[in-house]
Amino acid sequence: MKIPEKVIVSFLALCAAMTVLITAGILYTLGAETIQFFNEVSLVDFLTDTQWTPLFSDKHFGILPLLTGTILTSFIAIFFALPIGLTIAVYMNEYAPSSFSTRIKPILEILAAVPTVVYGYFALTVVTPFLQNFIPSLSSFNALSAGFVMGIMIIPLISSLSQDALYAVPKSLREASYGLGATRLQTSFNVLVPAASSGIIVSVILAISRAVGETMIVAIAAGMQPNMTLDPTVPIQTITTYIVQISMGDVPHGSLEYRTIFAAGISLFVLTFTLNNLSFWFKKKYQQKYE
Amino acid sequence: MNKISINRFKDKAFMVFGVFCTFFGLFMLAIFVGDVVLKGVDRISWEFITNLPSRFPEKAGIFTALMGTCWILFLTAIIAIPLGVFAGLYLEEYGKRNRFAAILEINITNLAGIPSIIYGLLGLEIFARVMGLGQSVLTGALTLSLLILPIIIVSTRESVRAVPRSLREASLALGATKWQTIWYQVLPASGGGILTGVILALSRAVGEAAPLIVVGALAYVPFAPSTPLDEFSVLPIQIYNWASRPQQGFVINAAAAIVILLIVTFLMNGIAIYFRNKWQKKIKW
Amino acid sequence: MSKKLIAKNVNVFYDQTHVIKNVSLEIDANSVAAFIGPSGCGKSTFLRLYNRMNDLIEGFRKEGDVLLDGKDIYRNDMRVEDLRKKVGMVFQKPNPFPKSIYENVIYGLRIRGVNNKNLLDETVERALRQSALWDEVKDNLKKSALALSGGQQQRLCIARAIATEPSVVLMDEPASALDPISSAKIEELIYELKSQYTIIIVTHNMQQAGRVSDTTAFFYLGELVEFDTTKKIFMNPSDTRTQDYITGRFG
Numbered sequence: 154m155k156i157p158e159k160v161i162v163s164f165l166a167l168c169a170a171m172t173v174l175i176t177a178g179i180l181y182t183l184g185a186e187t188i189q190f191f192n193e194v195s196l197v198d199f200l201t202d203t204q205w206t207p208l209f210s211d212k213h214f215g216i217l218p219l220l221t222g223t224i225l226t227s228f229i230a231i232f233f234a235l236p237i238g239l240t241i242a243v244y245m246n247e248y249a250p251s252s253f254s255t256r257i258k259p260i261l262e263i264l265a266a267v268p269t270v271v272y273g274y275f276a277l278t279v280v281t282p283f284l285q286n287f288i289p290s291l292s293s294f295n296a297l298s299a300g301f302v303m304g305i306m307i308i309p310l311i312s313s314l315s316q317d318a319l320y321a322v323p324k325s326l327r328e329a330s331y332g333l334g335a336t337r338l339q340t341s342f343n344v345l346v347p348a349a350s351s352g353i354i355v356s357v358i359l360a361i362s363r364a365v366g367e368t369m370i371v372a373i374a375a376g377m378q379p380n381m382t383l384d385p386t387v388p389i390q391t392i393t394t395y396i397v398q399i400s401m402g403d404v405p406h407g408s409l410e411y412r413t414i415f416a417a418g419i420s421l422f423v424l425t426f427t428l429n430n431l432s433f434w435f436k437k438k439y440q441q442k443y444e
Numbered sequence: 445m446n447k448i449s450i451n452r453f454k455d456k457a458f459m460v461f462g463v464f465c466t467f468f469g470l471f472m473l474a475i476f477v478g479d480v481v482l483k484g485v486d487r488i489s490w491e492f493i494t495n496l497p498s499r500f501p502e503k504a505g506i507f508t509a510l511m512g513t514c515w516i517l518f519l520t521a522i523i524a525i526p527l528g529v530f531a532g533l534y535l536e537e538y539g540k541r542n543r544f545a546a547i548l549e550i551n552i553t554n555l556a557g558i559p560s561i562i563y564g565l566l567g568l569e570i571f572a573r574v575m576g577l578g579q580s581v582l583t584g585a586l587t588l589s590l591l592i593l594p595i596i597i598v599s600t601r602e603s604v605r606a607v608p609r610s611l612r613e614a615s616l617a618l619g620a621t622k623w624q625t626i627w628y629q630v631l632p633a634s635g636g637g638i639l640t641g642v643i644l645a646l647s648r649a650v651g652e653a654a655p656l657i658v659v660g661a662l663a664y665v666p667f668a669p670s671t672p673l674d675e676f677s678v679l680p681i682q683i684y685n686w687a688s689r690p691q692q693g694f695v696i697n698a699a700a701a702i703v704i705l706l707i708v709t710f711l712m713n714g715i716a717i718y719f720r721n722k723w724q725k726k727i728k729w
Numbered sequence: 730m731s732k733k734l735i736a737k738n739v740n741v742f743y744d745q746t747h748v749i750k751n752v753s754l755e756i757d758a759n760s761v762a763a764f765i766g767p768s769g770c771g772k773s774t775f776l777r778l779y780n781r782m783n784d785l786i787e788g789f790r791k792e793g794d795v796l797l798d799g800k801d802i803y804r805n806d807m808r809v810e811d812l813r814k815k816v817g818m819v820f821q822k823p824n825p826f827p828k829s830i831y832e833n834v835i836y837g838l839r840i841r842g843v844n845n846k847n848l849l850d851e852t853v854e855r856a857l858r859q860s861a862l863w864d865e866v867k868d869n870l871k872k873s874a875l876a877l878s879g880g881q882q883q884r885l886c887i888a889r890a891i892a893t894e895p896s897v898v899l900m901d902e903p904a905s906a907l908d909p910i911s912s913a914k915i916e917e918l919i920y921e922l923k924s925q926y927t928i929i930i931v932t933h934n935m936q937q938a939g940r941v942s943d944t945t946a947f948f949y950l951g952e953l954v955e956f957d958t959t960k961k962i963f964m965n966p967s968d969t970r971t972q973d974y975i976t977g978r979f980g
Contacts, residue, residue, distance in 0.1 A: 161623050162538055164530070165533055166544075168526075168530035168531040168534060169530075169531040169535055170548070171531065172548060172555060172593065172597070173547070175566070175590050176554070178570050179558065179565075182565055182569040182570060183562075183565065185569075186569070236465075237468055237469070240462055243462065244461075244462025244465065244466060248458075248459050248462055259717055260470065261469065262713075263473070264470070266644075266648075266709060267651075267706070268680055268705055269651065269653070270681075270683045270705075271476075271480075271651075271702050271705065271706065273684070273687065274480070274683065274699075278479075278687070278695060279476060305469050305472050305473070336451050336455040337458075337459075338458045339451065366561065366562075368561045369653050369654055369680070372654075373684060373688065393654065396564070396565070397654060397657055397658070400658045400660070406573065414565065414658075415565060418561070418562055421559060422558065425558060426558075428557075429554060433553065
């Protein structure tokens with residue numbers, strides 16, 4: 154150990170500074186290619202055109218169909234995950250014995266650890282055929298199955314963050330409610346959930362952000378057709394799956410098609426960045442409330 | 445029934461619903477896993493693991509993809525672990541008070557929330573093109589290293605923070621320098637926690653497909669990589685490719701490959717949980 | 730007797746809080762000094778000035794001089810690592826490293842690059858004998874230090890502190906977390922160690938201060954109220970606050 158302490162510290166600082174380089178790299182990559190993209194396509198068309206057909210001869214570059222697809226699948230995912238996740242959080246916080254909670258939590262985390270290609274396969278080969286029994290018109294690629302399976306994946310995210318938020322509610326509030334003769338259910342939904350609402354919102358925003366960036370489930374189960382629709386039974390395309398579609402093919406570097414994936418990428422980046430920072434802002438707000 | 449007994453009934457009913465919800469996700473997962481095992485388990489054989497890819501589903505194997513996954517795992521580990529642990533140590537031990545550290549902290553929180561496919565775009569532009577590494581295993585590993593770096597940094601910080609102050613004071617009071625204290629006391633004491641985070645991060649890397657597809661990993665590679673600069677495929681991409689084909693034979697291949705991938709993933713998670721429990725017991729001295 | 734440690738007009742601040750107020754104090758070599766006073770009076774802070782452990786605390790600021798053997802320990806060319814080799818410390822709660830007994834004792838030497846096996850072995854035996862632990866552990870030196878009882882752990886921490894051959898040993902309530910029998914052993918030990926080391930002990934326990942120390946300093950609200958021979962402080966204090974504290978009227 155003859156290396157001077159200062160050298161070691163500088164080395165550690167260098168490793169830490171790498172993380173800034175990553176951000177810079179992402180911003181540079183997305184920015185540089187996107188600027189080139191907008192030299193050829195007008196920003197107004199990009200934001201308002203309702204068709205996305207960069208690979209056809211009649212080219213349209215409207216992000217709206219991809220955005221709609223992304224929002225649709227994310228909404229379906231939250232639609233399933235929020236009630237289940239929140240119920241789990243309330244149940245764990247107020248009903249279940251703590252020995253049960255501590256044991257079940259890591260097991261629930263498994264849901265988030267399963268590789269997403271595996272979920273995609275399930276959506277395509279199990280969920281869709283099953284749902285077709287009830288919805289005969291359901292196409293074999295659709296937003297519904299993909300969204301549902303994505304919902305299962307993000308259950309632990311919502312349940313664990315919401316439980317933390319419920320747990321942070323001061324004991325005195327809880328006791329006041331019980332003192333007035335309220336049941337656990339009444340205490341939970343009339344007192345605890347409203348008091349923890351900011352924290353629960355944080356969990357939902359982060360879950361949306363996660364769903365928006367999810368790729369393989371939708372790539373396998375939701376199709377690759379940029380339809381601008383809110384119908385969950387037909388094939389759609391999300392921003393992420395478009396990037397995958399182009400990457401699987403042979404698009405030469407420097408072409409306009411190549412640049413479209415960066416334009417799509419920066420849209421995705423802006424979306425998730427906004428959502429994440431919104432959640433940080435909410436988190437700060439609710440942490441201040443009880444300090 | 446009077447009002448109070450209705451309320452009590454609702455309370456009980458919610459409790460049942462709570463148990464139902466808790467197990468709902470796991471129940472679905474069990475169905476999925478059961479389904480995939482039923483479909484795929486007969487397909488798993490020594491040939492399936494050692495065969496090269498093929499146009500014919502019965503002859504196709506996962507050898508190249510499995511080797512690609514091993515390469516990715518190995519390279520990602522040697523790149524991301526030192527980088528992440530050292531960065532975590534810096535932030536927790538040295539950079540507490542300065543502005544630079546505050547910026548880093550916000551930055552890392554944001555990095556953790558960026559979708560993996562964006563890292564793919566970064567890797568495609570910077571590693572594959574600007575650095576000229578092409579569609580190689582190394583490009584893939586570098587990309588995934590950056591992706592899991594925030595996870596390793598955060599778990600390093602948490603583990604290091606959990607080391608009791610008394611241990612540091614004991615070392616410093618004997619005249620150890622700050623780095624000696626970190627190296628001889630803090631790191632060994634937090635090793636279990638760091639290891640847990642590292643294994644979970646690597647398990648995430650093993651399951652990733654999207655960023656690797658973007659950097660140019662191929663669905664069909666005739667041979668397993670033999671150097672870090674060779675082209676490659678990984679298990680998740682192989683699964684994606686097979687799952688997207690119409691022939692039933694490939695769908696069954698996908699199921700079989702999923703069984704293998706799930707075994708790897710669950711094994712890594714199991715090991716991580718084992719270390720976490722062991723470490724949590726030890727930390728309470 | 731020569732003056733081992735001299736503090737001259739010392740003030741300590743944590744950010745804006747003034748925690749030590751203009752304290753001057755001289756401690757003889759090879760004596761035991763006790764610091765007493767109610768919680769929060771600054772006695773522990775003052776103790777930690779002697780090995781500069783306060784430097785680790787955010788917002789710490791010091792005025793005045795602290796001298797060891799006539800030399801300022803806060804001077805620029807003083808390396809804290811060297812200072813802490815000369816001024817050892819034992820903490821309130823036993824804090825052995827999660828390593829073997831042997832490794833615990835030689836830690837201070839290892840980090841200075843000492844690898845001579847004979848020297849290390851000798852040091853271990855000497856330090857453990859001096860801290861009255863040798864007979865209990867000599868056959869189990871490879872055993873984890875965490876397996877020892879609380880009292881044994883604290884004596885191990887003393888052995889660890891004296892293994893680097895310091896001239897001063899600081900003890901911050903070393904017996905407060907221990908049972909009465911272990912506590913008595915530590916007191917006995919302090920008495921034994923006095924011939925070779927200058928010892929400063931912070932304690933809450935009046936009887937303990939009375940039994941082990943030659944001189945006693947009474948701190949109150951960051952001020953040094955009185956410093957004299959222990960006999961004088963306990964039998965005939967000059968300040969009424971000292972009198973009140975010792976007779977148990979507050980604190």
